[in-house]
Amino acid sequence: MVITSSQQHLLKLKHPKRHNHYGFREFFQFDPDKGTLIDWNDGQNILTTEDFIIGLVEGLEEEVGNSSAAIMYSIGCEWGKKDAFFFEKWFEKEYECNIRQSNLSFLLETWWWPFTAQGWGRWEVDMGDRRQGFMFINIFDSAVARTLGDVGKPVCYLYAGLFAGFFTELVRKQLSCIEIQCYSMGETYCKFLLGGQDRIDAASFWMNEGATARDIEKRLRGGELLK
Amino acid sequence: MLNQLENLSREVDGRYASDAELQFLEDYMRSFHLRMQTYQKLQELEVTMVQQAYVKMRSADASIFAGNNREETNRKCQRDMVGSLRATALTVLLDDPDAHQERFLLWLQSMMRSLGKEQTCNQLYTAYQELAKQHLSPAQAELVCPILELNRRMTGTNP
Numbered sequence: 001m002v003i004t005s006s007q008q009h010l011l012k013l014k015h016p017k018r019h020n021h022y023g024f025r026e027f028f029q030f031d032p033d034k035g036t037l038i039d040w041n042d043g044q045n046i047l048t049t050e051d052f053i054i055g056l057v058e059g060l061e062e063e064v065g066n067s068s069a070a071i072m073y074s075i076g077c078e079w080g081k082k083d084a085f086f087f088e089k090w091f092e093k094e095y096e097c098n099i100r101q102s103n104l105s106f107l108l109e110t111w112w113w114p115f116t117a118q119g120w121g122r123w124e125v126d127m128g129d130r131r132q133g134f135m136f137i138n139i140f141d142s143a144v145a146r147t148l149g150d151v152g153k154p155v156c157y158l159y160a161g162l163f164a165g166f167f168t169e170l171v172r173k174q175l176s177c178i179e180i181q182c183y184s185m186g187e188t189y190c191k192f193l194l195g196g197q198d199r200i201d202a203a204s205f206w207m208n209e210g211a212t213a214r215d216i217e218k219r220l221r222g223g224e225l226l227k
Numbered sequence: 228m229l230n231q232l233e234n235l236s237r238e239v240d241g242r243y244a245s246d247a248e249l250q251f252l253e254d255y256m257r258s259f260h261l262r263m264q265t266y267q268k269l270q271e272l273e274v275t276m277v278q279q280a281y282v283k284m285r286s287a288d289a290s291i292f293a294g295n296n297r298e299e300t301n302r303k304c305q306r307d308m309v310g311s312l313r314a315t316a317l318t319v320l321l322d323d324p325d326a327h328q329e330r331f332l333l334w335l336q337s338m339m340r341s342l343g344k345e346q347t348c349n350q351l352y353t354a355y356q357e358l359a360k361q362h363l364s365p366a367q368a369e370l371v372c373p374i375l376e377l378n379r380r381m382t383g384t385n386p
Binding site: 019020022023026103105106108109110113 | 326329330331333334335337338340341342343
C-alpha cells in the first residue's frame with residue numbers, strides 16, 4: 001500500500017520522462033539512514049512478510065468473525081479510491097496527458113505496473129464485456145492467496161475492494177467487485193468480476209449455489225440476472 | 228552479465244569461485260572488444276537505422292504510423308524506435324538479456340499489447356534485424372540480432 005511521502009525519488013528527478021522504470025532497483029529507492037523505502041511516484045512503501053499478511057487476515061477474523069471479509073473489502077475500496085487520485089496525478093505528470101484522453105487499455109496497464117513491481121501480482125484485464133456493464137480481471141500470483149495457500153474459499157477481498165474503489169472513481173459510477181475464482185480454492189489464478197451491484201449480487205448468489213467462474217461468465221454473457 | 232556477477236557474489240560468499248564459475252567472466256572479457264565496437268557502431272548508425280526502418284515499415288504498410296495527429300504519432304513512434312535501439316545496444320554491451328527482459332521488455336510487451344501494436348513491433352524488429360545484417364559486420368550482427376529477435380518475440384506476437 002502506498003502513502004504519499006515528502007521524499008523524492010532521485011533517479012526520477014534525473015529521468016522524469018522515463019516510462020520503463022519498474023525494475024526493482026529503479027522503481028524503489030532505499031534510504032538506509034532514514035529507514036525509508038519510496039517508489040518512483042514518491043509513495044512511501046513498507047516491506048512486509050507473509051507472516052504479516054497471515055496475521056492481518058487471521059487476526060481480523062478472530063476479532064470480527066465473518067465480517068472480516070467485508071472489512072477487508074472496505075479497506076481495499078478506500079485504498080482504490082485514494083489511489084485513483086494518486087494515479088491521476090502521477091500519470092498526467094509523467095505522460096503529459098489527461099487520463100480521460102488516454103487509451104483505456106494503456107491507462108489500466110500503466111495503473112497496474114506499480115502494483116506488479118510492489119509484489120501484488122501480474123494482471124490481465126478482459127474488457128470484452130465492457131459495453132454490457134461488466135468486466136473480468138485475472139490476477140496471477142495474488143500476494144494474499146499465495147500466502148494463505150489452499151483454504152478452499154476466496155480470500156482476496158482486499159483486491160476486490162481495490163478494483164471496486166479504483167474503477168468507481170475512474171468511471172465516476174458506483175461499481176462493485178467480487179472474486180469468483182481464487183488461487184486459494186485450488187485454481188491456478190484469481191478471477192474478479194467488476195460491475196454494478198445487481199450483477200455482483202447475482203454472481204454471489206450463483207457462487208453460493210455452487211457455480212464456477214465459467215458458469216458465472218456464461219450466465220452473465222447470456223444476460224441472466226437475479227429475478 | 229550483471230545478473231551473473233550478482234549470482235557469483237551470492238554463490239561464492241566465504242569461498243573462492245571455481246574455474247567453471249568464473250568461465251562467464253572469461254567469455255565476457257573475450258567478447259568485450261567486439262561488444263564495445265558494436266555498441267559504438269550502433270550509436271553511430273542510430274539515425275540511419277531508425278530512418279531506414281521507418282521507410283521499410285511505411286513501404287510495407289502505408290497506414291502503419293497513422294493516428295489522429297500524424298505528426299505527433301510519428302514523433303512518438305520515432306522516439307520509441309530510438310529508445311528500443313538504445314536499450315538493445317546496452318544489452319549487447321553488458322551481455323545482459325535477462326536484465327533487458329526484466330527492466331524493459333516485460334513493460335514494453337504489456338504496453339504494446341494494450342495498444343494493439345504487436346504487428347508494428349513485429350515489423351520493427353524484423354526491419355532492425357535486416358538493417359543490422361546490412362550495416363554491421365557479421366560478427367557484430369551476430370551479437371545484435373539475437374537481442375532484436377528476443378524483442379520481436381516478446382513484443383511482436385500475441386500470447
